[in-house]
Amino acid sequence: MKGTHKNEHQDVITIIASSDQSFDDAVAQGIKQLKDPSGPHKDLEFTSYEVVKMQGTICDRGDSCDPEFYQVVMNVAGSHSHDH
Numbered sequence: 001m002k003g004t005h006k007n008e009h010q011d012v013i014t015i016i017a018s019s020d021q022s023f024d025d026a027v028a029q030g031i032k033q034l035k036d037p038s039g040p041h042k043d044l045e046f047t048s049y050e051v052v053k054m055q056g057t058i059c060d061r062g063d064s065c066d067p068e069f070y071q072v073v074m075n076v077a078g079s080h081s082h083d084h
Contacts, residue, residue, distance in 0.1 A: 009079065009080075010047075010077050010078065010079045011041075011044060011077070011078055011079075011080070012075050012076065012077050013041060013075070013076050013078070014052075014073060014074070014075055014076075015030050015033075015034070015073075015074050015076055016030075016071065016072070016073050016074075017029050017030025017031075017033070017071070017072055017074065018069065018070060018071040018072075019069075019070045019071075020068070020069055020070070021070070022070055023051075023054055023056075023070045023072060025070070026070045026071060026072045027049075027051060027072055027074065030072065030074055030076075031046075031049065031076075034046050034076065034078075041078065043080050044078030044079065044080050045078055045079055045080065046076055046077070046078040047077050047078060047079060048076070048077045049074045049075065049076045049077070050074060050075045051072050051073070051074050052073050052074065052075055053072065053073035054070075054071070054072050054073075055071050056068070056069050056070045056071055057069040
């Protein structure tokens with residue numbers, strides 16, 4: 001069956017995304033930016049992600065505290081083909 005298997009492999013990239021709204025929003029913003037036309041990974045078809053770290057900052061007003069900034073570190077998997 002010559003020529004029936006594509007020369008495909010997966011790459012895993014690490015991205016850091018942030019939001020001033022929520023961790024969910026940070027994840028969504030990071031995923032949206034994967035297809036940036038000027039970005040280095042525009043040839044990948046992304047298939048999955050894993051959040052490997054969550055962190056943020058706190059706004060301490062003296063008598064109360066609120067989350068102020070949300071950041072996630074994600075590993076994102078994508079595949080592409082070298083057969084053209």
